[in-house]
Amino acid sequence: MSYSSEEVRVWLSKCAARMIASSAELNALDAKLGDGDLGATLEKCGELMQVAMTDHRDTPSDHFKACAMACSRASGSSFGTLMAVAFMTIAKETVGRDKIEACEVVDYIDTVNKALLSRGRSNLGDKTALDSLEAIRAEIAARGVSTNLHEIAHQAAVKAIKDFRGLPNKIGRARMFADKSIGLEDPGMVAVLRIIGPALSE
Amino acid sequence: MSYSSEEVRVWLSKCAARMIASSAELNALDAKLGDGDLGATLEKCGELMQVAMTDHRDTPSDHFKACAMACSRASGSSFGTLMAVAFMTIAKETVGRDKIEACEVVDYIDTVNKALLSRGRSNLGDKTALDSLEAIRAEIAARGVSTNLHEIAHQAAVKAIKDFRGLPNKIGRARMFADKSIGLEDPGMVAVLRIIGPALSE
């Protein structure tokens, strides 16, 4: 199974729409532990991505690069930059190819997450969006690539939030309130879930 | 009847002591309509005057001049300056004489008050210490100089406060709160009464 440039464009467009739609919820979550701008950041990223995704491009890589540019313009907040880094990383990984193979997704997520850990100087277990990505990667790796990639990712993202809720935040603004963060959902982890979108059964 | 240089010195010393004693009351009154420093001002003036009045001088004028200097050092607030002007004026009026005649007191008060009105750019009726001085002058003028000069002054000062209580302040900081000042005693008028000291019968 593989994804064409056009399929990637449509998928990114839908992600963008979901980012915009979850703005209020994510602002509220970030307000508890950070500066309350996570929703605004995703909204701005989403808007710029939607505009960028109206153009049809030859390769998935071109679309990812355009999204990277969009996110690097959107905001100075962490999540926007992390998205920009993620998109830029995958754009580089896939450069020159006209489609993406589903079986490579696990490797891409791994590469992206390594880039993000290095850029953000954080570690797995710090209770961030990157723990969600890692959970998704691990789950896909364990269960194998299938047509229900989306379902697998969704379940993994839900479980990650639950698994980390009781732990303290160890990086970012929320680290300032590490004690307070125990028992609360990390806003960035919830953002990952929202970007993936609802389970098909929901 | 006349007052020697020594009698003047002792009288000024007692005034100074009364100024210090009334500090708290006058601060509180000034706080209602002004900046609450009238008592502090009188206290400082009184302290410097007391020090100045430990020296024996040849003439009443020398004592008044020393008090003028004391008050001009004490504070930048209005009452201190008015006292300095008053003492300087009477020092000039009596210069070179070794005693003061009781029958001249009415004229001295008049001269002092004219100097104060001009220096403070205020008018009689503005509800200030000067209205008290004028009431004292008028009462002495009407009843004639007698040994109970102090009683006459005291009664006039008490009556002036009562007569002006219902009127608005028209000058100084209290003017900013003209409406609020109706029904309140002008702090400077009370200061005059306190400087005179209690009636003998009190």
Place this chain on the structure above:
Amino acid sequence: MKKLFNNPNDYADETLEGMCLAFPNHYARSGETGRVITRQGVGEQGKVGIVTGGGSGHLPVFAGYCGSGMIDACAVGNVFAGPSVADCMDAIKAANGGAGVLRLYGNYGGDRMNFDMAGEMLELEGIETTTVLTADDVASAGPEEAEKRRGVAGMVYAFKIAGAAAKAGANLAEVTAIAQKAADSCRTIGVALTPCSVPEVGKPTFEIGEDEIEMGMGIHGEPGIWRGALASADEIAQEMTERVATELDLQAGDRVSVLVNSLGATPHEELFILYRVVARFLAEQNVSIVTPLVGRFATSMEMTGASISMFKLDNELEGFLNAPTDCPFWSPA
């Protein structure tokens, strides 16, 4: 009252002590009480001296503006209280270089009384003095009673102009005349959002609602023109700008300096937001802005609020405004 100080009664003295410790090449304490600040090189023979004075709590006004090409000596009172007559005398004596001394200060009854008396007493000692009062606050009285107006932030223009003229060698009459011209060419209005606290008093100087502002309030909390709901910065600035500009009778081609001044807590960010409105207003009238000043020039300690001043220039005023000075507080921002 949340402030950084020791004994409330030492607030003014310790301020001056620190200021002179920090800038010993610029400021020195003098006078019997140490309540007179003089500039480096004060009392220069043959130069007209300029003294000012007023209460503490308004830095850089007043003492901060001592400097070469600015004020020579300043008499300093307690917070929001005038300087004593004796300190005014000491300041005048310090500033005297034999060519006479201009008393240049804000139009407040108490200060006037004290400076007048100090001047009179020193005339006996043969020091010639003149007086110019700054009275730029348009909110404090109508134009027909302009002589009753308070002096607020606009006084810094008069300090700068008079100081530069004196430094350039003008005589007492000339320095007095140009100081008066500077005072007459400036108008200011303030707006207050929250009060400050005088250390000796220990509570806020006035009360104001959580969403209220007072247009035209004075720098000691004197009553203004109206109290009402906090509006947008643009609306507030527009009203202030119009009130100030009306009186200056500006014509296309005129040149003005604009001073957007914080009363203390209002940050530079917000001064710049206000400045946009003034700049747009003047641009529409083809009036050009020269040497704008945006910052804290005349404050009320930690009061929140701002004032807007306009200073109408001619060639002479503009030259003196831009003349060099070594005052640590004279900076455009």
Place this chain on the structure above:
Amino acid sequence: MKKLFNNPNDYADETLEGMCLAFPNHYARSGETGRVITRQGVGEQGKVGIVTGGGSGHLPVFAGYCGSGMIDACAVGNVFAGPSVADCMDAIKAANGGAGVLRLYGNYGGDRMNFDMAGEMLELEGIETTTVLTADDVASAGPEEAEKRRGVAGMVYAFKIAGAAAKAGANLAEVTAIAQKAADSCRTIGVALTPCSVPEVGKPTFEIGEDEIEMGMGIHGEPGIWRGALASADEIAQEMTERVATELDLQAGDRVSVLVNSLGATPHEELFILYRVVARFLAEQNVSIVTPLVGRFATSMEMTGASISMFKLDNELEGFLNAPTDCPFWSPA
């Protein structure tokens, strides 16, 4: 929240608009979003460029320090939020005169991430960049974890030194080295009395009791070392001075610059009251103070509080500290 602004989302942009209107000969907006401030004459061929950046709400930090002999270009975020990667890129491009660009900014995770990424992306375009992070806040981590410390008011020394070195013709490696030396030679601690409000949020950044202060709080309200009762200015200043001085290992004969900085609302009067304590402390150790700075250099809008920085000098640093600059905000008071 009592502040002067219009739409909260326009706070940063309107600040920059006003700043550039007021000082058009010093500042210009550039970049795709207008969120890059450049100095007059930016991009001078052959000169090493210096960029900084960070959130709005700290004026003069960051954008205010653009100027000849200071910063070349600054990327500006929303209030208390970092600049975007794209704005960082635009700032670096603007500052580039072909001799490389130093990224010089405060040690905050988000800013670091964005500047790093901007630098990496521009290396593909052949612009050579280096990084120096300022991390002067001794309250934000112990000396053994100094690399985790936040950059606060002391960064203005690094701006001044690096800017002067670049202006003097130093190459990228040299400018980077002296900027690092400046960053390493400075220590700061702050104390907060009352919070400020971020316009987009609309409520105070933190809560604190009516008589409480927080020693060591950061300029965005980051937690400090202790919370306790408001003490006298001298006691507070003494603790701050000791905490800062300890780490600099001062010896008799050393020379330091001292920066007593208001976080916004704290008035100049109180900064001078604090300054006395620092001056006395250093005098006792026979350390001399050179070029003290007392005023608002790195603020948190209308926050009440102050910080004390010491900057240990050698001949090279002292020369650059006193080199001329035309920045409107560079003034000792």
